[in-house]
Amino acid sequence: MSTTQNFAPAYLAKRMQLIKPSASMMAKKKVDTLRSEGKQVIDFTLGEPDLNTPAHIAQAGMDAIRNGYTKYTATSGIKELLLAIQAKYRRENQLDFNLDQLVVGTGAKQLIFSALSVTLDKDDEVIIPAPYWVSYPDMVLLNDGKPVILETSGDNGFKITAESLEAAITDRTKWLLLNSPNNPSGSLYTETELGDILDVLERHPQVLLMIDEIYEHFSYEQDYVSPLAVDPAIRDRTLLINGVSKAYAMTGWRIGYAAGPSFLIKAIATLISQTTSCASEISQKAAAAALSGDQSCVRDTTALYRTRRDTMVDLLGKVPGVTCPRPAGAFYVFPDIQGLIGKTTPQGKTLGNDLDVVHYFLDAAGVAVLDGTAYGVPGYIRLSFATDLETIKAGCEKLSEACSQLK
Template sequence: MQLIKPSASMMAKKKVDTLRVEGKQVIDFTIGEPDRSTPAHIAQAGINAIQNGHTKYTATSGIKKLLLAIQNKYRIENQLDFNLDQLVVGTGAKQLIFSALSVTLDEDDEVIIPAPYWVSYPDMVLLNNGTPVILQTTDSNGFKITAESLEAAITDKTKWLLLNSPNNPCGALYTESELGQLLHVLERHPQVLLMMDEIYENFSYEQHYVSPLAVGRAMRDRTLLVNGVSKAYAMTGWRIGYAAGPSFLIKAITTLISQTTSCASEISQEAAAAALSGDQSCVRETTTLYQARRDVMVELLNKIPGVACATPGGAFYVFPNIQGLLGTITPQGKTLSSDLDVVHYFLDTAGVAVLDGTAYGVPGHIRLSFATDLDTIKYGCGQLSKACSQLT
């Protein structure tokens, strides 16, 4: 436990909540969940589940209704066919990522993690006695790894490549061609598994999301797809994730779940089944709304001297480069030497909470979420602009 640290996003949420209890106004751009409510037809499915007595233990892998909905989702949306024994339901995508690492990592096995990365990935690897191998990317290449950099990072100890597309925190979205090149490298290393975190799949804007298994079938027996209903359907609190992969891996994950959490909530599973099998217009509407918010936030941030914000291809975060602010001096006489200094300055001076890029493996950046209303985005970015104008 001494090797890991609390989740940066969870710690930020705690700090914002504390400040608000103290009566301080805080614009929270750290939020990692949709600001919309769970759609009414999905919430009603959960209410119906309670009223109909669906409040018991379920099969560890999930109720059949939900597994069939997941199977159908992959078939229709991703053109992928999975048998039911190749699917498993968990209490959120996070549990399934952790479980996959737990059932596969031996001591000192390596997991390649491109940076910027979701803050939990390296600590999950450490908790399972593995070694995170951070593969750096840059603004100039859109924060994407290349076939050459992947090849150079693979050793005989490599067990996984853990890829997140669209990416949290930067919104990078791999093209079919880019995925094909990465898969070609992995095909030459039969000991390496691919875990694809697809939780932001639905929030893809100009470019449609492409699953790696739709690109390279040769990796089918070594690829785990991890997804969930939290982001697309505003169901973060329902805690339902799902995974699809080779039956040997799904079986191992299911066995581990049976000895840890037993199963996901039956109520939540009923609601998730309604989400995946019901009207998808709510997802399309949210995606359109978020794209408009993204464009406004990117435009406003790029007007601030010292801030350079690329337009993300997916997810609901921006990851601007703030190195132009480093070395400046605050009205209180403090030099901003790091992105963490900038984060504290924004919170103290502007009343705006953001997250530091260092937590995501790429210093000199900050993460802001646009999963909030336009008025808040405009006001918050205005406050950041005012705070930056006071720097010398």
């Protein structure tokens, strides 16, 4: 063994001991490995549209390459895209932002991380409702902050209340980080619920609000409402995070954008200038075409996903031991599988928790799902319905058969 291997852990920063790999990325790696070994796996794990990027958007990217738009850009983004983002907020959210209040990043994930990087000092607290996207707590930890996990209940759709938020705020609280529609639960805050939350924040002017709106267009039961449309008074300390990955099936193009007060946007842009410099000019051109072009592709995708959602919920609802609420948004279901915990597999193993259930489904049914523990809520699993109906039907049938074999 080489000297480098012996001392490898010592070379790493201590902060790396605090974080873990993304659960969804690890699941994808495992599925890919099983498939490379010739095994058939139905994959409900990855939060990625199964559709191709719409043709007019892809064409804009190809045109950008042909026309030589392959250079560095301004750190905050090309003006064409910033204008398209500005128009998007006016058209869809009735919100006005100056161009210096907008910034483009290499995915929404980079912008969330950057916002935390430019604001958190050691042990500053970030309130994160559970269930949460798996990356939120680790991004806080990587920036020397302290994630404060705010528990919610499935009884009220996994939403925080004004009372629970008030109780969680301390003099160290720097951010409330919301995700609506939520990954993994699909919960979507109403205008009234947002109003109650914003009333609490108005009493605590030291607390910033970051809201991840990446699933904004996948709202099935009600129109999405942005918090700034509910209470403009909190505008000077609210950061909106969004991107083109989900709505336009552009995950690989890696374009996100943020809107917020100019002091925060400037700080984020400064950090980007010293890290990734700028987002791909090719991708920015395609994103501008997405935001400013025909939006029927988004409406069509939302209608398609509504059908897929209803199919998956109806099928899982027939499985003994599984309770599957109908999500209001995003493209995941988050069923309660506590009725399966404590049961015994045909091989004699007792399912002690949601992780055991996930492994059983993969081994016995060849169906990959994610555990609720990774999202801060044990006893649940997450399944993506961003896949075709035949796959949904086949996968749910396999899960039903695997559950029927439990004793």
